[in-house]
Amino acid sequence: MFSRFKRNTKGSSIHLNELIADIPDFSLDEVLKDPMLLTAFEDYLTQTWSQENLLFIEAMNQLRHESGTPEDIEKIFTRIYDTFVLLDAPLELNVNTQERVKEQLKSLRWSVISRDDALDLLKETEQEVLSMLVLYTIIIHTIIAVIDLFFFKKICSSNKSKINTGPISILQKRVVIIGGGFTGFAVGSALDPMPLFHVTLIDTKDSFEYTPQIVSKVVNAEKISSLRFTHGSYIVNGKVIIGYVEDICEDAKCVKVNDEKIYFDYLVIGTGSSYSCQLKSSDSSSLYRTAGLNQISTEIENAKHILIVGAGLVGCELAVAIGKKQQDALYPVKKQIVLIEARDKIIYRTDEKQRKRAEEYLTSLGVEILVNERITSCNTQDHNVYYGSSGNKYSEQDFLVLMATGVKLNTSFILTSTNEPPLDACVDVNGSIRVRPTLQIEHWKYNNIFAGGDVTNVIEEKTAYAATLAGVCIARNICRMEKGKDPIAQGTKGLLAPPTKALHGVESLGGLGKKRLSFFERKLSFLNPTWQVLKYFNEKQFFKIVQETSKKSNILGKFPKTLELPDQTQSLRPEDASSSVTSSRIDLSREGASGIPNDKHLLSECLSKRTCNFE
Template sequence: MQLFVCICKYYSFFISLSFFFFKKKKKMKNIVIVGGGFAGTQVAKALEKQLVKLKDEECRIILVEKKTHFYHSIAGLRCAVVDWDKKVMIPYTNLFQEKKNTVVQASAMQLEKHQVVLDKAVPEFGTTIPYDYLVITTGTRYPAPAKATALDYDTTHADLSNIRQQVKAAKSIVIVGGGPVGLELAGEIHDVYPSTKITIVHTEPEILSDVPKVRTRMLDLLKKNGIELVTNDSVMIPSSVQETLYHPQNNVVETEGGKCFQDVDLVMLAFGNRPETDWLKSAGVLAENGYVKVKDTYQVDHADFSHVLVMGDAADFKETKLAYRITGHVPTVVQNIVQMAVKNQSPTGKYKKAPDAMVITFGQSQGVGLLPFFGITVGSWPVSLVKSKNLFLGQSWDTLNQKEPS
């Protein structure tokens, strides 16, 4: 009898041990976010917080970003005249608080139905990352210094230093493009080098066509600061120009409209905002304008990609492409991902356009703005109070769980 009991205990122990080692583990669900700009970092942080709150153990977040540092582009233009490089470049090392979540430094080259193809092999995944759900947050590209093109801190710092040297040496600068970027760039340069002659050449008949309510205030600001504005014309840029700023031959700049500017030391390009979506061309998800076709649930509008969402500047929503709109996208995107990935439900959150708003700085103490309520326009003092001094830097350092340098 004792022998029988021993055999039973041994058998029971063996079965338990076998179950422990050979039981099938639940497969982790990969939620991949492609793009580590404002949209990517904000949705990554908010999603992680929500998954922790729900005590979810089956989902992990993988952020795919080609750069080693987040570039706070809102302050990028100030780097043309002031060395704020350590302020605008923030490492991704502390973005995630949960160890299972990770940042992968690579470029997405192609979107397939259940995996993203990368430009290089990375630890754990190789050249492809499988996903159950994916969020496209690759945004738009723009000439430096508004956005950075280099992939690491040292190269970006060298590029910005080179821009600063050229701006400092110039006595006359032509800025090509009179949108918010061109206007803010003019303001930053004038703030530090008030004696530099600045000319803005804009292709449209009027500046700020998307927000005409602030146009009069901005025109007054340009006149007050001695900035020359040429509208309904375009600069004849040599085909050999590959950089976002160049020295014109013989210091002469000509326009399509027949104007000729003499003694110009430097031309800076501040136009050409384009969606960063080339990697999606083969997937068939792009509209004719290059932005991603999107449903009101933020899902990509394609039968094969209902498990893929898009937000931020890359999405083909009929709204201005400005960073402030992302805060309106994030809660709904997180809600929909949780419904699909955790609750196995169809997404119910719907896109709702936020009220139009815009704050354009002109150096550290001037600017114009359109507030998101009642269409109220404001001038330099409110703009300086809200944005001009620190350009929202603290918000990005908080998002990436880092301490802002003094």
């Protein structure tokens, strides 16, 4: 098939270097930063049964940037060790350092493992894995060149309009969004299609994750829903970067990520919150995230005793999901489910009537509820032991412990910002960002910086629904400012006010549980505060609601009208020109959330053509 590539018209051999010269060079560092290349690389490694190497490096990057407590860092380390390094681990690495790590770990068994300890323990392992991955990128580079040079060039040509080179006009306004959660998705969905804006989305993940379905996915790993859709499915004209924002600097004109400065006219902070467990995660890739959720699901499946710490809505939902599945006799092992809460009541913010119904429903499912039970943990030689204030003892040797508490706001990068004037005054003692009713940050100078969702001090139920409403408000206000109008507060002029009541499930079950909705109910569900409505949809339905339905019916608030460029001048901004080449990417794995493929996995298709004659 490829014999015509072997010799040129003069009969001399075509050297491999000559073939490679026309192929974009994919270094490992560049692959890890770009979601499209990362997805393609993961696909290739999956085909060669070596994806665990990439997942390990992503996990190590997550460990380096974890800003939580020492306990949070230790949990991430433990997950890495149990997943990749331990003998017979689910994604065991083929490395020579397993025994050394195990022996070094014994010397730290009586102390909390710090970040430096963890990185030092895994340093040699990481170096060995990195060497293997660098080799894989070279192999990929070679395979592309030798297998299908013409095919790959055709891809480059057909995707020429999709190569991301940054702002094409000096008149475009640059919008940088930090965080690809519900607020970031709503802002990006509204502004990216507009010619006036160039949107850059920065996230630690390669995809948007539909968190309202996490509990259901954890308990039912067999669910078809992936929970995720790629950021590239809604940031079509802009740019997506995988990385951790390290700084806001230069008089709040740019952010620093992956040692690169990204300049902006408007900044949107939607970094959200995280749990000490995996109910929320900053896992870079969908592959690693899925592996983690499947592992939890397997542990739940096999556990005889389950301890859920935290009886808020999330903890109660988790208890209900496990209890309901057990009631339906879908588990091979009968379980004891214990739900504990440090306060004197479950679902603390709901009313007494709803709370009583919730307790009755949980009890009917066989869930044991303990309130006023504050938990402390203690490391032993082989496992953790949790002690309750009542004197109860819960050992990880006997109980599967699921943490549904310990919410942490992801705002540390603001506190460590080097910007002058400082931005830390915008963060309160709880770590929340102080914002005005317009969702602009409370700063005397910077009216062009917005924040929405879990990270703000807005009095609201911190839900996916509330974060989506905030995104619509921010997008609308950015457009108003560009039109010379004053920004408006949430709840005014077509914007929906932040929800101040808990959005529940089935009212007769105390706001827990789910029921099938009719077509009419689904259409109006966002308007009814008695439903925890987003839990009735999957990620593809939610994508359609925001991208299409909401813009027609305003069920999420009035979306802004499209803003065009005042002039089609094709000139680059000076600060963007230098990075326009290095930031160029070929869209190799884009698929709309509606399921309609657009050149899906073209690189992977190229790599999967395994028949090749090397000369």
